[in-house]
Amino acid sequence: MRFYSTNNRQHTADLKTAVLKGLAPDKGLYMPESIPVLDQKFWDWLPGRSMGEIGFEVLKHYFCPDIPEDKFKAMVEDAFNFPIPVVKVDDRISSLELFHGPTLAFKDVGARFLARVMAYFADFGGRPINVLAATSGDTGSAVANGFLGVKNVYVHVLYPSGLVSEIQEKQFTTLGQNVTAYEVDGVFDDCQRTVKEAFMDPKLSTEKVLTSANSINLARFLPQSIYYFHALAQIPRSEWENQVICVPSGNFGDITAGLIAWKMGMPVKRFVAAVNANKVFPEFLKSGIYKPAPSIATIANAMDVGDPSNFARVSELFGGSAEEMKKLISSFSYSDKQIGDTITEVKKRTGYICDPHGAVGYAALRDDLKEGEHGIFLETAHPAKFKATVEKFIGDTVEIPARLQKFMDGTKQSIRIKADFNALQIK
Numbered sequence: 001m002r003f004y005s006t007n008n009r010q011h012t013a014d015l016k017t018a019v020l021k022g023l024a025p026d027k028g029l030y031m032p033e034s035i036p037v038l039d040q041k042f043w044d045w046l047p048g049r050s051m052g053e054i055g056f057e058v059l060k061h062y063f064c065p066d067i068p069e070d071k072f073k074a075m076v077e078d079a080f081n082f083p084i085p086v087v088k089v090d091d092r093i094s095s096l097e098l099f100h101g102p103t104l105a106f107k108d109v110g111a112r113f114l115a116r117v118m119a120y121f122a123d124f125g126g127r128p129i130n131v132l133a134a135t136s137g138d139t140g141s142a143v144a145n146g147f148l149g150v151k152n153v154y155v156h157v158l159y160p161s162g163l164v165s166e167i168q169e170k171q172f173t174t175l176g177q178n179v180t181a182y183e184v185d186g187v188f189d190d191c192q193r194t195v196k197e198a199f200m201d202p203k204l205s206t207e208k209v210l211t212s213a214n215s216i217n218l219a220r221f222l223p224q225s226i227y228y229f230h231a232l233a234q235i236p237r238s239e240w241e242n243q244v245i246c247v248p249s250g251n252f253g254d255i256t257a258g259l260i261a262w263k264m265g266m267p268v269k270r271f272v273a274a275v276n277a278n279k280v281f282p283e284f285l286k287s288g289i290y291k292p293a294p295s296i297a298t299i300a301n302a303m304d305v306g307d308p309s310n311f312a313r314v315s316e317l318f319g320g321s322a323e324e325m326k327k328l329i330s331s332f333s334y335s336d337k338q339i340g341d342t343i344t345e346v347k348k349r350t351g352y353i354c355d356p357h358g359a360v361g362y363a364a365l366r367d368d369l370k371e372g373e374h375g376i377f378l379e380t381a382h383p384a385k386f387k388a389t390v391e392k393f394i395g396d397t398v399e400i401p402a403r404l405q406k407f408m409d410g411t412k413q414s415i416r417i418k419a420d421f422n423a424l425q426i427k
């Protein structure tokens, strides 16, 4: 399959180019030239299937035969090697727990897959590949761990100084090997801009091989569509059509993946995009005008994004029309106070512990579900990743899983820089 740029449908690239470039030369985002609609046989086959099985059946349409099917199958099985269960929270709302991977956040899914696809293309020898990742917390750890030890690939993680939690920071600053962490003077948007400027620099981009592991890379967001199918695989078929899928959103990569699943025929009722105080998207749905804003720091910090990088993709799927989007997607914004109250209330009533991001998702379903509807929210991170915050709201301790404790015992190594791409040690 070929992939076109959201800035110009005539600008297309093959899989390898699109994956290694990340961003199209005209600065648009790559989209698949066609989105296959899955046939009845697929839906009959789906119930009870694993992530690996579904991943192969769905993603082969985009990645094969550029990657031979047998190799691709092995890559998919290896990338999706942890459970993603649907867990009932109350009568009407369930949680899709995406935090059972190595760094306890959903970004493990996309990052592990992307690392394997890139390693496959990197095997062709030649120059080192530099992966640039701006992170507001979880991308950095998922990408760094996904790529750790992959030959001929160097990972550069940029994060805003003082604005990620200690646990998040430890997950990408303690690894060493092919991973370098840069502590940037600034906020997340400064990190994201620095990465974009590096890509746009004519000298750097011709002399070096640079690519992105942010959700602008199609091999990161496309595999995330798998867990939407996997969620349906776990619930009775009679309930599929009443499901409302709620996605806590920041850069909107995750919900884009859900919308791709929907375009492929996933028979759910509708989507909710839940956001924190950064509310460009709900305001866009209201006014039809897209107005990026500086990001606001919140307790759901992985969603502190003032100009969602995947907005262009969401828009593309609906021909740029807010009216069309509104038929399928609603969107709500929650303050830190509301997020905290939700964590407290859900724990007290049901015993379930939400992390601050999942709490935004729960709150939006609680407020928006109509008669007869059921909701699944994406629980995008383990509450222990935001231990201090969550404990304050539940008045109890959150246990730290062993794989997280391992990171906490490591020593932080990072390079302090200004928001300037010249400070990056590109290979």
Ligand SMILES: *Cc1c(COP(=O)(O)O)cnc(C)c1O
Residues within 6 Å of the ligand: 105, 106, 107, 137, 138, 139, 215, 248, 249, 250, 251, 252, 253, 254, 255, 302, 303, 357, 380, 381
């Ligand atoms: C990245 C992240 C999000 C937001 O996902 P997007 O794809 O950027 O919309 C939500 N929750 C957590 C925990 C995250 O790490």
